[in-house]
Amino acid sequence: MIEFKPLTYETLQVGEEFVSDTQLVTPEDVETYGFAVEDEHPWFSGDSPFGGPLAHPTMLGNQALRLRHSRYIVRAGLHAKMEFHFLEPIRHGMRVRSRGRVIDKYERRGKPYMVTEFVTEDEHGTVLVRGQFTQMLFRD
Secondary structure: OOOOEEOOOOOOOOOOEEEOOOEEOOHHHHHHHHHHOOOOOHHHOOOOOOOOOEOOOOOOHHHHHOHHHHOEEOOOEEEEEEEEEEOOOOEOOOEEEEEEEEEEEEEEOOEEEEEEEEEEEEOOOOEEEEEEEEEEEOOO
16 A cells, blocks of 8 residues: 655655556547647547547646656645657547656755656557656645
8 A cells, every 4th residue: 555645855756756547538538628728629529640539749748747646645836847749649549657757856046846757658658748847846
């Protein structure tokens, strides 16, 4: 059983790894996301040049951001920087998951930061998205 500790600068370790749960990409999820970001391009619900409907490239961004929630109680933080590289289309019906690793933690102007690199891949291990994000952690 995993014990959930509060995520703090002091408890976070560089090299620590995280894995998300597997998520099925459903047409309903794609439609809901498209409505939320006001992007209802026809490729997301019908045919596309990639052979069938696609999901928005950024739809799974939150899956990577939530990686730490698999081990920690994560209080609010501030996203300082995000970088995404979209390598393969995300298709309806794919089962996807994200894996990440803390690659750095540092303090700047008295504020603690963490840097996580991640990949989001399909059930066959094909990397769909690669990136990293930097987040400022709030102290109590």
